[in-house]
Amino acid sequence: MKAGVYFGPKDIRCTHVPDAVLREDHAVLVRMVATSICGSDLHIYRGVLDPIMDKGKSQTGHELIGEVVQAGKCVGRFKAGDRISMAYSCSCGECYMCHVGQTAHCETTQKAVYGFGRAFGNLNGTHAEALVLPHADAHAIKVPSAISDAAALTLSCNLPTAVIANHLADIQPGETVALVGCGPSGLMALDVALQRAPGRVVALDKVAHRLAWARVRGALAVDVNQADWKERAMAETGGRGFDKVIEMVGLPESLQMCLDIVRPGGTIAALGVFTDDKFNLNLADVFLRDITLHMNGFANVQPFMWEALRLLESGIIDPSKLFSHEFKLDQLDDAFKTFFEKSGGVNKVLIRS
Numbered sequence: 001m002k003a004g005v006y007f008g009p010k011d012i013r014c015t016h017v018p019d020a021v022l023r024e025d026h027a028v029l030v031r032m033v034a035t036s037i038c039g040s041d042l043h044i045y046r047g048v049l050d051p052i053m054d055k056g057k058s059q060t061g062h063e064l065i066g067e068v069v070q071a072g073k074c075v076g077r078f079k080a081g082d083r084i085s086m087a088y089s090c091s092c093g094e095c096y097m098c099h100v101g102q103t104a105h106c107e108t109t110q111k112a113v114y115g116f117g118r119a120f121g122n123l124n125g126t127h128a129e130a131l132v133l134p135h136a137d138a139h140a141i142k143v144p145s146a147i148s149d150a151a152a153l154t155l156s157c158n159l160p161t162a163v164i165a166n167h168l169a170d171i172q173p174g175e176t177v178a179l180v181g182c183g184p185s186g187l188m189a190l191d192v193a194l195q196r197a198p199g200r201v202v203a204l205d206k207v208a209h210r211l212a213w214a215r216v217r218g219a220l221a222v223d224v225n226q227a228d229w230k231e232r233a234m235a236e237t238g239g240r241g242f243d244k245v246i247e248m249v250g251l252p253e254s255l256q257m258c259l260d261i262v263r264p265g266g267t268i269a270a271l272g273v274f275t276d277d278k279f280n281l282n283l284a285d286v287f288l289r290d291i292t293l294h295m296n297g298f299a300n301v302q303p304f305m306w307e308a309l310r311l312l313e314s315g316i317i318d319p320s321k322l323f324s325h326e327f328k329l330d331q332l333d334d335a336f337k338t339f340f341e342k343s344g345g346v347n348k349v350l351i352r353s
Helices: 041-045 149-156 158-169 184-194 208-217 229-235 252-261 283-288 302-314 329-341
Strands: 002-008 011-016 028-035 064-071 083-086 130-133 140-142 176-180 200-205 220-223 242-247 262-270 292-295 323-328 348-352
Touching: 002 329, 011 329, 028 083, 028 149, 041 329, 064 130, 064 149, 083 149, 140 302, 149 158, 149 302, 149 348, 158 184, 158 242, 158 262, 158 302, 176 184, 176 252, 184 200, 184 208, 184 242, 200 208, 200 229, 208 220, 220 229, 229 252, 242 252, 252 262, 323 329, 329 348
Parallel strands: 176 200, 176 242, 200 220, 242 262, 262 292, 323 348
Antiparallel strands: 002 011, 028 064, 028 130, 028 348, 064 083, 083 140
8 A cells, every 4th residue: 555654854755565454453444535744743844853764664744634444342341334533642541641631641552653664663654555553542533524534633633732732821801812833733723823812913933924824713813924023013012022922833043932922920831742852941930930831742632632622623723724745656756845844825734546
């Protein structure tokens, strides 16, 4: 079958691999209907995670809308023909960490993540014609036919992450809010945040078309490439800083931006995927300003998938509008290049087999 495989930095391509085969009673075999590329996949693409990827073998992708082809005999929630999505991290639903809601830290699967190399379980990926979902009952979800393929894809990672960001930020009516990073997850977090009646929302990014999307949604868009970006943003708070800041980038400089613009006693919810191992955090500053800092990039999305699904079903959130480009699985290399370079006004890509 065809599947996306990592061959090296900026070299992820569609190739032929052995067919996915159901071997475990708790697993399901799924035909991929559509998949996508997440911002965290770009860490793999640019080679940051090269040491944990087996070149020519490690599959990629962790966002899915698919159809069950075959279910193991111990699977109780799914049968052939069901339309499903799954959380990007594979969790058993039975261990201590799953019971306390830390599904990304499942003790059974040892933090397994689809399409993220041997250090994260060496699982198959969603950039494939078919794949196996172990422990399917615990972290997969049925998706109603009324929800489009594009919108359904966001249940694996983007939309639950946006929901988590808003839970952690705990935005109250009238508060000032800053969003750092207007990628797909950031724009979804913005959509959720706007339902909480904030007083003023400022979106910060350096990509013009992403800032335009944030502006259409009602945020003041600030280009951080401009020398006066901080002054412009802080002016919206009377100079005191933002009550709540949501970070959706995952770089040391973006986290520093959050620390620079949050007010004393404010909250930062950092949901970006950080791969750097060092950051010069001024502990005295965080202590003396009473800042609450949540780091949740390795997000436990499974407990929030139902809430995300409810947002889709009710029409409160429609992330399908973010999908700007469509590719075939054979064009996976072009899809990665386009998304990585943010070319052609790309926001999110839809990939079909």
